[in-house]
Amino acid sequence: MTATAPLDRAPRARAAAPLARSGRWARVLRLEIRRSTVLWAIPLLAALFFFDTFRTADGFAPIWTVRSSVINTNMIEDFGPFAAGLAAWVGSREGRRRTGDLLTTTVRPAWVRHAAALGGTLFWLLLTFLLAVAALYVDTARQATWGGPPMWPVVVGVVEVTTFAVIGFAAGALVPGRFTAPLAAIATFLLAYVGFHAALQVRPGTPTYALLSPSTSVPLGDVGVFYHVAPDLAIAQVMFMGGICVALAGLLVLAPLFQVSYLRGFFSVAGRVSRWLCAAGVALLVAGVAAAATAFALTGTARLGVSGWDIPALHDAASDQPIPYTPDCAGTSFTVCLHPAFSPYLSSVATALQPVAAEVAGLPGAAVRAEQVTGGYGSVSLQGLRLPGASQVSDIAGTPPVYDFVSDNGLAPLWGTPAIAGGGFWQSGFQQEFLIAFAANPASFSQTAAQQAVITALMVAVGSPAPQFGEDMTNGQPTAGATPAQIAAAAQRFESLSPAARHAWLAANLPALRAGHITLAQLP
Amino acid sequence: MNIELSDLTRKFGRTTAVDRVTLDAEPGVLGLLGPNGAGKTSLLRMLATVLPPSSGTLRLLGRDPGAPAARKEIRRRLGYLPQNLGYYPSFTVVEFVEYFALLKEVPPHMVPKAVAAAVEKVDLGPKAKAKLRTLSGGMLRRVGIAQAIVNEPELLLFDEPTAGLDPEQRVAFRALIRGLGQTATVVVSTHLVEDVGAACTEVALMSDGRIVFRGTPAELTARGVGHGVGDAPLERGYTAVLAAARSAS
Numbered sequence: 153m154t155a156t157a158p159l160d161r162a163p164r165a166r167a168a169a170p171l172a173r174s175g176r177w178a179r180v181l182r183l184e185i186r187r188s189t190v191l192w193a194i195p196l197l198a199a200l201f202f203f204d205t206f207r208t209a210d211g212f213a214p215i216w217t218v219r220s221s222v223i224n225t226n227m228i229e230d231f232g233p234f235a236a237g238l239a240a241w242v243g244s245r246e247g248r249r250r251t252g253d254l255l256t257t258t259v260r261p262a263w264v265r266h267a268a269a270l271g272g273t274l275f276w277l278l279l280t281f282l283l284a285v286a287a288l289y290v291d292t293a294r295q296a297t298w299g300g301p302p303m304w305p306v307v308v309g310v311v312e313v314t315t316f317a318v319i320g321f322a323a324g325a326l327v328p329g330r331f332t333a334p335l336a337a338i339a340t341f342l343l344a345y346v347g348f349h350a351a352l353q354v355r356p357g358t359p360t361y362a363l364l365s366p367s368t369s370v371p372l373g374d375v376g377v378f379y380h381v382a383p384d385l386a387i388a389q390v391m392f393m394g395g396i397c398v399a400l401a402g403l404l405v406l407a408p409l410f411q412v413s414y415l416r417g418f419f420s421v422a423g424r425v426s427r428w429l430c431a432a433g434v435a436l437l438v439a440g441v442a443a444a445a446t447a448f449a450l451t452g453t454a455r456l457g458v459s460g461w462d463i464p465a466l467h468d469a470a471s472d473q474p475i476p477y478t479p480d481c482a483g484t485s486f487t488v489c490l491h492p493a494f495s496p497y498l499s500s501v502a503t504a505l506q507p508v509a510a511e512v513a514g515l516p517g518a519a520v521r522a523e524q525v526t527g528g529y530g531s532v533s534l535q536g537l538r539l540p541g542a543s544q545v546s547d548i549a550g551t552p553p554v555y556d557f558v559s560d561n562g563l564a565p566l567w568g569t570p571a572i573a574g575g576g577f578w579q580s581g582f583q584q585e586f587l588i589a590f591a592a593n594p595a596s597f598s599q600t601a602a603q604q605a606v607i608t609a610l611m612v613a614v615g616s617p618a619p620q621f622g623e624d625m626t627n628g629q630p631t632a633g634a635t636p637a638q639i640a641a642a643a644q645r646f647e648s649l650s651p652a653a654r655h656a657w658l659a660a661n662l663p664a665l666r667a668g669h670i671t672l673a674q675l676p
Numbered sequence: 677m678n679i680e681l682s683d684l685t686r687k688f689g690r691t692t693a694v695d696r697v698t699l700d701a702e703p704g705v706l707g708l709l710g711p712n713g714a715g716k717t718s719l720l721r722m723l724a725t726v727l728p729p730s731s732g733t734l735r736l737l738g739r740d741p742g743a744p745a746a747r748k749e750i751r752r753r754l755g756y757l758p759q760n761l762g763y764y765p766s767f768t769v770v771e772f773v774e775y776f777a778l779l780k781e782v783p784p785h786m787v788p789k790a791v792a793a794a795v796e797k798v799d800l801g802p803k804a805k806a807k808l809r810t811l812s813g814g815m816l817r818r819v820g821i822a823q824a825i826v827n828e829p830e831l832l833l834f835d836e837p838t839a840g841l842d843p844e845q846r847v848a849f850r851a852l853i854r855g856l857g858q859t860a861t862v863v864v865s866t867h868l869v870e871d872v873g874a875a876c877t878e879v880a881l882m883s884d885g886r887i888v889f890r891g892t893p894a895e896l897t898a899r900g901v902g903h904g905v906g907d908a909p910l911e912r913g914y915t916a917v918l919a920a921a922r923s924a925s
Contacts (some may be wrong), residue, residue, distance in 0.1 A: 175784045183775055188764045250764030254823075256726045258779035259751045265779065426744040 184272025235512030236320030237337030247328020379459035392447035398438025405433030707872035710882035755829035765809035793891035
């Protein structure tokens with residue numbers, strides 16, 4: 153060590169200008185960014201994104217709303233616990249590394265250091281998150297045939313990652329310890345998991361507060377296609393999570409109040425923080441809690457709309473108007489029309505429907521055309537369970553009869569990728585729905601044994617596999633009192649008839665069959 | 677006066693760590709000696725504005741650190757090396773010192789020069805870009821000294837600064853604080869009486885939270901003539917004063 157001359161510097165008149173202050177903060181932030189712990193976790197986050205989020209999204213239909221739903225489900229499950237754990241690790245740094253005394257003797261208040269440390273952590277977390285979203289959207293853009301990237305899921309995702317990080321950072325700063333980071337990661341994972349399951353339970357007519365959780369089921373296939381997705385819920389979620397962030401920021405500003413080991417009354421303690429800082433901390437805390445509470449109350453008023461959950465106080469009725477579009481159609485004798493967003497499926501849907509349409513062509517009520525219509529959001533859950541609410545099911549109506557099929561029929565609820573659509577099971581699902589609409593009551597949960605037998609026979613006749621039917625377990629008995637073997641035998645009997653004989657029998661007995669008045673024994 | 681203490685007391689529950697200490701100091705190097713638990717670190721932490729006193733008055737650099745604005749101004753002119761230096765292993769030497777320079781509000785345009793000067797003063801130039809996790813204990817101590825002097829403080833507080841330094845580095849450190857003591861008030865808390873003898877212009881000896889001796893190293897040495905135990909004259913003075921203080925209480 154050498155005693156050198158003092159630095160050439162003006163004496164202590166360092167009345168720091170705001171510009172200099174922000175310049176200093178930016179340099180501290182740059183240091184934190186350069187030495188951020190998150191850098192070590194980026195390869196792991198990238199791997200999680202690819203193997204979980206990206207591959208999951210790639211299995212969904214290339215519909216923007218459907219693909220982007222993974223941002224708030226898979227991606228948050230991957231990023232959230234890491235964000236909380238890494239931020240808690242950084243937040244607990246001063247306690248773990250015992251730099252508290254040293255840092256207390258510096259001029260800048262604790263919140264400046266905390267803001268820089270959290271900023272450095274968030275910089276890499278959000279950069280990784282946004283790059284992952286970009287990869288997801290580029291992949292979707294290459295496959296989607298209609299629409300554009302929705303931004304609200306990205307906004308909600310960014311706020312959610314930020315919230316997890318702020319929760320973790322606050323936990324680390326307020327309760328520093330080597331176990332704080334893993335505990336914060338586990339706690340936030342459980343929080344997201346509980347929120348996800350609570351959101352899944354929300355039904356029309358039940359409390360809707362759990363919709364504050366952005367993680368919920370994958371939306372139905374046509375969400376955002378026929379109608380705009382209302383941003384109401386996203387706004388409430390951002391307000392709720394943003395409120396939590398702001399409240400925790402206030403708590404961090406006030407953190408020195410909780411770390412002093414002496415207590416001679418609030419005001420003497422507050423004096424160590426400085427009055428304006430104390431006031432700012434309290435204001436942030438109050439504003440954050442108010443925002444979160446407001447969002448909570450707003451979400452309690454949510455109701456199902458044409459394309460998702462609406463919150464009356466936030467809802468813009470103009471967004472309820474249908475989005476105009478020109479359908480893509482295929483076929484001459486039996487035309488199949490799809491929304492342009494589903495164009496990649498047109499060939500598969502036409503290939504599926506045209507044989508069964510030809511099989512029943514000319515019969516009373518047989519459709520001459522098929523058109524895709526909206527399913528009505530919330531009427532069908534992921535499991536195919538039909539729920540109360542504005543619902544639409546595939547049906548044949550009008551003159552001449554047109555088969556209006558919903559985007560999410562019970563057997564192919566997510567459409568899958570266009571590649572999957574070429575599969576036999578996927579196509580037989582469309583055929584089964586078409587024949588249910590033709591030979592049975594499509595709004596009913598189940599079909600009678602005779603209806604099942606006729607539908608099976610018609611599908612086998614066009615070379616498709618025999619369909620599966622759900623059992624009517626309302627009275628604990630198999631469908632209509634018949635066993636699957638009895639239904640299969642009747643179907644085989646009916647299928648063995650000549651096409652002309654089947655056609656003639658159907659022409660004579662369709663109304664009775666549709667009404668459920670035909671028994672298995674009455675089938676030829 | 678850069679340090680003015682009057683009846684300064686600090687209690688932790690029922691334990692009185694610092695007991696009615698009255699002390700003042702001008703620019704120069706003040707050695708703070710005393711056995712373990714004498715209250716040196718508590719006194720230093722109060723001087724560093726980390727701990728508020730339980731009672732008594734404390735003025736640093738002519739200001740009352742109890743007032744936020746004054747405390748901020750004091751901290752701008754303060755350098756502190758705690759007994760246990762906390763550090764961030766992933767930071768380099770330069771980054772760690774720069775971090776503190778920025779937090780101490782060294783003007784941004786002067787930070788690189790100030791950091792380089794501080795790092796050179798502690799002879800860590802060749803290790804400037806080394807991560808802190810790769811440094812030895814003695815080197816880390818020098819990093820701690822560098823962050824303490826990066827803002828050219830008027831009040832410097834070193835708690836066991838030479839712990840972990842090799843003899844060559846201790847000699848260099850003494851030269852450094854002698855130089856710093858020309859313009860600043862340097863308080864060095866240590867167990868090593870030879871550091872005090874070599875570098876300090878004044879010495880205060882603490883026992884049971886009180887200052888039981890205040891004078892020059894020569895005066896402390898004189899107290900040991902014919903009394904005390906120890907290999908060096910200053911050690912004999914140290915033990916003699918302590919023995920006298922204990923018998924008096």
